Amino acid sequence: MNAFDDRVALVTGAGSGIGRAMAVAFAKAGARVVAADVDRARAEETAAVVGEAALAVTADVGDQASVAALVEAAIGAYGRIDVLCNNAGILDTMALPAEISPEVWDRVIRVNLTGAFLVTHAVLPHLLRQGRGAIVNTASEAGIRGGAAGAAYTASKHGLIGLTRSVAWAYAKDGIRCNAILPGPTATNIADGATFDPAGAARLSPVLALGELMAQPEQMADAALYLASDAASFVNGAIVPVDGGWSAG
Ligand code: NAD
Numbered sequence: 001m002n003a004f005d006d007r008v009a010l011v012t013g014a015g016s017g018i019g020r021a022m023a024v025a026f027a028k029a030g031a032r033v034v035a036a037d038v039d040r041a042r043a044e045e046t047a048a049v050v051g052e053a054a055l056a057v058t059a060d061v062g063d064q065a066s067v068a069a070l071v072e073a074a075i076g077a078y079g080r081i082d083v084l085c086n087n088a089g090i091l092d093t094m095a096l097p098a099e100i101s102p103e104v105w106d107r108v109i110r111v112n113l114t115g116a117f118l119v120t121h122a123v124l125p126h127l128l129r130q131g132r133g134a135i136v137n138t139a140s141e142a143g144i145r146g147g148a149a150g151a152a153y154t155a156s157k158h159g160l161i162g163l164t165r166s167v168a169w170a171y172a173k174d175g176i177r178c179n180a181i182l183p184g185p186t187a188t189n190i191a192d193g194a195t196f197d198p199a200g201a202a203r204l205s206p207v208l209a210l211g212e213l214m215a216q217p218e219q220m221a222d223a224a225l226y227l228a229s230d231a232a233s234f235v236n237g238a239i240v241p242v243d244g245g246w247s248a249g
Pocket residue numbers: 012013014015016017018019036037038039042059060061062087088089090091111115138139140141182183184185186187188189190191
């Protein structure tokens with residue numbers, strides 16, 4: 001008997017990095033996995049890596065109609081959702097508050113914060129109907145400090161921690177738990193093709209250098225697996241750094 005036998009895990013941003021590692025880990029633990037990503041090829045690649053326990057769905061978490069179709073596809077295929085990992089996220093340009101463009105602000109908040117809200121909002125009725133469910137949000141060190149990323153990413157991840165606590169508090173009596181992991185620097189594709197504001201990057205780089213211990217995505221997946229599992233049955237509203245001790249310093 002595996003910890004997630006007969007359970008269904010929906011992972012957003014599952015096409016790469018931490019999300020792919022989560023999809024693989026949940027499937028290894030017995031779950032059927034809905035691997036959602038805005039990039040179709042990446043979602044399909046993850047599903048191919050996982051094997052027959054996975055369903056690839058192309059979905060933009062920042063778009064309500066796309067999220068509705070995602071949840072419909074998950075319920076249509078498996079009939080239930082037990083675990084939701086709100087993991088999809090993008091970096092900002094490392095721009096400080098005076099320099100960040102409203103366009104970058106809107107894009108980062110839409111994916112990192114509104115995206116997690118939209119998926120949570122669409123999945124909650126199913127968790128409430130089942131009387132059970134676990135949500136794990138991928139926040140960041142930037143969710144608990146001001147100098148770990150640019151203004152938009154920092155605000156989005158602080159907001160995601162607020163959403164985590166709101167859901168944890170609101171549905172504790174309904175058998176639904178909601179926790180967040182805060183990855184430190186992790187070897188993924190998140191910085192591919194990024195362009196950084198020079199002033200912001202220069203100000204932030206000494207702080208980021210402190211977190212130079214680089215994690216592997218599987219180490220984030222392990223933490224998410226624990227928080228979603230029955231081993232964490234009384235862990236709710238926890239904001240868990242997974243950073244090798246960076247935030248302890
Ligand atoms: P990644 O770029 O390797 O993977 C992110 C995936 O999300 C990509 O496949 C991308 O296509 C997908 N995605 C982007 N926008 C989307 C959207 N609108 N809808 C659906 N999918 C979308 O990056 P990663 O590092 O694995 O990032 C996963 C999460 O971890 C993010 O929330 C990120 O903020 C967080 N995080 C990462 C680090 C790090 O150092 N890598 C540190 C702290 C937090």
